[in-house]
Amino acid sequence: MAINRESLPTVNFADFGDGTSKSALDIGKKLFEACRDVGFAYLINTGIPQGQIDGMFDWSAKLFALPIETKLKAPHPPEGWKHRGYSGIGREQVSQLVFDPDELRAIRTGKFPDFKESFDLGSKDSQTLPNTWIPDEDLPGFQTYATNFYNTCREFQLSILLPALALGLDLPKDFFLGYHEANENQLRLLHYPGAPTSVFESGERGRIGAHTDFGTGTLLFQDDCGGLEVETPSQPGVFMHVPPVPGTVLFNIGDFLMRWSNDTLKSTLHRVRAPPRRDGHGDDGETKERFSIAYFLGADKEKTIECLPGCSGPDKSKKYEPIKAGEYINMRLNATY
Numbered sequence: 001m002a003i004n005r006e007s008l009p010t011v012n013f014a015d016f017g018d019g020t021s022k023s024a025l026d027i028g029k030k031l032f033e034a035c036r037d038v039g040f041a042y043l044i045n046t047g048i049p050q051g052q053i054d055g056m057f058d059w060s061a062k063l064f065a066l067p068i069e070t071k072l073k074a075p076h077p078p079e080g081w082k083h084r085g086y087s088g089i090g091r092e093q094v095s096q097l098v099f100d101p102d103e104l105r106a107i108r109t110g111k112f113p114d115f116k117e118s119f120d121l122g123s124k125d126s127q128t129l130p131n132t133w134i135p136d137e138d139l140p141g142f143q144t145y146a147t148n149f150y151n152t153c154r155e156f157q158l159s160i161l162l163p164a165l166a167l168g169l170d171l172p173k174d175f176f177l178g179y180h181e182a183n184e185n186q187l188r189l190l191h192y193p194g195a196p197t198s199v200f201e202s203g204e205r206g207r208i209g210a211h212t213d214f215g216t217g218t219l220l221f222q223d224d225c226g227g228l229e230v231e232t233p234s235q236p237g238v239f240m241h242v243p244p245v246p247g248t249v250l251f252n253i254g255d256f257l258m259r260w261s262n263d264t265l266k267s268t269l270h271r272v273r274a275p276p277r278r279d280g281h282g283d284d285g286e287t288k289e290r291f292s293i294a295y296f297l298g299a300d301k302e303k304t305i306e307c308l309p310g311c312s313g314p315d316k317s318k319k320y321e322p323i324k325a326g327e328y329i330n331m332r333l334n335a336t337y
């Protein structure tokens with residue numbers, strides 16, 4: 001397996017302040033360059049407290065340790081786009097699908113379902129989808145904690161991340177806020193069970209197959225297991241390890257923002273495999289279980305987007321028609337289930 005030794009860029013938000021200083025502009029430019037050149041970056045000094053991240057991982061472990069009958073009290077609805085509640089192992093099959101932008105459809109390629117389970121939730125104010133909770137008596141305190149964590153990530157999105165992206169693209173600081181008013185983000189807790197190493201190495205089971213994310217972008221938190229890999233932009237098909245780095249949050253661009261930016265920003269393929277042996281395996285032949293948390297940023301479904309100002313010109317024509325965010329995302333989600 002070809003693995004590149006490069007590492008991802010790091011963007012430090014320590015001096016972002018209210019986004020009006022020269023330092024804020026410099027941070028925006030760094031974020032822009034990372035999103036243009038790699039599509040992925042480690043973020044530091046986001047203001048999302050490490051203690052709250054650790055706490056969310058603790059809750060996630062408690063949730064997935066519940067008996068399956070309890071988890072199934074909050075089943076994911078049958079409709080693929082309704083990302084709420086619990087999805088059991090094998091339910092979502094990202095690894096079997098590759099999206100073909102020319103055909104506007106997903107093509108089935110793989111053989112094996114992803115070996116993972118997940119739990120999704122959104123804002124309690126979501127206009128499109130109510131949450132599906134495991135009853136509070138089965139997991140007392142979870143709803144409150146997860147809702148607070150959702151809100152902390154939302155705050156970072158609105159006050160730092162979207163303003164920095166806008167500055168990096170030479171747009172007014174608030175440019176993206178008007179397209180993300182509806183609070184339609186998705187918090188996804190993920191659990192990849194442990195299994196004999198041979199099962200992963202032979203390809204009999206995968207953790208999550210190579211895919212791109214659909215929306216504006218994703219914040220990703222990983223535990224200390226390892227296994228995340230990102231395609232090296234300069235070498236298609238060659239992936240680099242993206243090890244967990246304490247104190248960082250990962251950010252990646254999604255397909256929707258790639259399209260919006262006329263392909264200026266990259267939505268990069270990524271996957272989760274068995275971690276490198278020295279990190280994730282003992283000599284006992286077991287790959288340890290892994291937890292991660294993804295926070296998908298979603299745009300307002302009713303708003304129509306067209307090529308971002310500055311992303312087209314005489315030497316770069318507009319590649320895509322205007323589209324409503326909701327139309328685009330539904331098209332993608334319905335292809336995944």
Ligand SMILES: O=C(O)CCC(=O)C(=O)O
Nearest residue numbers: 190213222228272292294
């Ligand atoms: O578990 C991970 O680290 C990656 C998850 C991911 O890429 C996704 O859910 O889209």
Ligand SMILES: [Fe+2]
Nearest residue numbers: 211212213270
């Ligand atoms: Fe992803």
